[in-house]
Amino acid sequence: MPYQNSPHYIDETPGTKYYCTCGESGNKPYCDGSHETKKTGKQPMQYNVDAARRMAICDCGKTGNSPFCDGTHSK
């Protein structure tokens, strides 16, 4: 599944998350290990969510504030 030109809006729960940065996961915005099987050379972004909240996770691969969308996809 390639990168998209929009973020994933999710109601995230607390805990350690691994967000896909390679664009190949079949379970976006989370890593499913495809970066290894497809040899993308990328690694997932580990992020600790401290409280339940709505988040916009980058799926264009161009954000300067990973794992969050910073609006770069629309520029």
Ligand code: FES
């Ligand atoms: S599947 Fe994309 S970083 Fe792991």
